[in-house]
Amino acid sequence: MLATPSGPSGPAVPSGPSKPATSATLREINLRTVFDMIRAQAPISRAEVARQTGISKPTVSALLQDLLDLGLVTETERDEQNSGPTYGALFFAPRPQAAHVLALDVGARRLRGAVADLEGRQLAREDADVAGLDAPRIVEAAATLARRLRESAGIRPDLIQHAAIGVPGVVDLREGRIWQALNIPALDGFPARERFGEALGCPVTLENDIHLAALGEQRSGRGRDAASFCFLSVGTGVGAGLVLRGELHRGFAGAAGELDNVFAEDEIERKDPCAGALLRCAARLFPSGSAPASTEELFALARSGDEAAVAAVDEEARRIAGYLAPVAAVVDVELAILGGGIGLNADLLLDRVTERLASRVPYPPRVEVSTLGEAAVLTGAIAVATREALEQILAPRFTAGHRRP
Template sequence: MAEEPAGAALAAGTATVLPTGLSAARPALIRALNEQLLLEHIRSSGPYSRADLARVSGLSKPTVSLALGNLERAGLVRLAGHRTGMPGRTAVLYEVRPEAGFVLGLDIGLRYLRGAVADLAGVVRARVSVPVRAATVGDRVAELVDLADELCARAGIDRSAVTQTVVGSPGVYDPQRNLMALTGGLPDWDRPEAIAGLRAAFGPALTIENDVDAAALAEQALGVGRETDSFAFVHVGTGIGMGLVLGGRLVRGVHGVAGEIAFLPLGGDPPAWADAALDAAIVPPEAQRRGTLETAAGADGIVRAAHRRGLTGLATAHSVFEAAAAGDRHAVAVVLREARLVAAAICCVIAVADPALVVLGGGIGQAPGFAEAVTAELAAIAPVRPEVRVSALGTDVVVTGCLAEGVSLAWTQLTAATVP
């Protein structure tokens, strides 16, 4: 049977346009492209019957049958049952085979390491969170490896079955130097041995993702970000960061630093070093390492602001918010200052990107009443007001985003292997 060109699926808007004569010269390539096309339809909207796939792809039924047979033999799709209750013959349905591979999602936090393993249907098979005990970069990598081993053991799989590993990390991965930059409060994570250790442990199928960008991907896949193609995920906790999705795509920027709002020159109440910094062009080590906004508005900045107002007995940002909820006027002032700083950062984002939605995450961003306080501050300063909502994905939001990215990468890897 002559192979049908993948160009027949152009009506679906997803096929690749091939150079003239290529379909005659490369029938194996045409078969592989047809298989990729059908697999993408099954992944995104399945299960499908042969007739369904012929209709949505524009391919003939014989071509669909041939491609499905190849995909089934490759272990990428499986029978999902039959469609009954309709006139004519009972239709056989096909779905992706989740066990075609597995994905590890790992979140490197300052105090906790979190992880999960999922199959290629995105179903989580195991989830683990452990406190950080590492004192060195090597220890931290070793703890991640132990976490991965525990996840695989709980999921009942061997590490060799993992197709992709995605690690969410503070900072920005620099591929030219093969190291992390702008890692904030994570000790020594910008040293070369960090990435070298991860690659040695997890192999070539490893992706390093900024943790807040991973959270934005989670919101896009499973959270409130599904409702729009343009939104900003703003994490406010120990650190501050943003993941920006515009037109349905994560914005990374030329150097990968899109969303690093920690470095905005916003500080609210001027810290003690402000005049000296202006006069002598000196940036204090803390602000240089973590960013001016993060130094002022991260969790440590909230505690410092509370201490300046005499609340020296409060040692955490959480305790400051609790005191504010109990009516302490000094704590209320600190929380309002925090809302003002975050609103100022969001206003900068609005002026440049104009997202339809802002999603607040992190321990501070999700604090009761904080979104309302930020919304009120935005009303006073922003040219337009996007909707401000709180993430509902919890503390595993970074892991969830890593899994979503990993599943997509794994399917790309598996289907690319079928192309000659």
């Protein structure tokens, strides 16, 4: 099933008395219900759709015709596992190739991309080196990468219905600009949604990369069975994505999860778990001139039993727990998922973080490590893009309470 994050303006705010449902409203609800049923249980017959949804057979027939006209479903054969008599019944299945989506993950060094169908299946996947490029040149690189991905998947440009793009920093969904993004030149304040939309030639959803990673975990990672969880990415930087009661929580300004802001400026160096801060901490623990040059080397030394490296890992676990504790105390999530280059070191961090977190808060969340790794952002981007693409196809069927011809 697709992830369903909050809309562009965050949670809905009541604007007055609710309006009575119209026949067009009910028809739209029924159309989506039938489509979801087909997606979940295909191949499925008309009679079975009616039985399971409680919608009358004539209405189901009309809705199936709508979905056929939209190209979202197709008539199909019953699968081989259910070989009983069909008595001439027609069966229906989703038609994933009705439209396609583009997903991009923008980083300071790598631009990751994928093209997927409406069911989220990746048809092409490729990375591009963007180290040293500023924001306008990354947009150019994205257009080039998108063309290669389309060509690899054999898809015409007009069949890309929607693109979802993960970017570092706080995304202002009202203006489509990015703020507090300092690791890519000229990205801070950049009108990213407008520029990416022009370059890619399709509607674009722009979202913070860690927010998308959280949605990726919800779709097909550790967060699938959790109603409320926090995804904490620890690598060159630190960021968090919150899913609360099944919905992405962006906050009032889209800045939910910016945990660095919890601490005073003079506290950051002692509490920040990012790679640079960890290596500076390790340099104080190792004899002069012998400190590891990378976090990979540091964790390798800890695995070999090096005392200074083990002490640095202990300190890192304390810092990660320190970042998770405010989240656990305020929103009481059931699960914390660690990701990022540092967070993925499950063998050294999982038990340590769990123990320290339990000593900080009375109801600590379960701590697990992401199984998606660097694919989390793209997975979330595909979930968002497919949701938006389907909305673009379905919503115009109903306008101002009247069905379009």
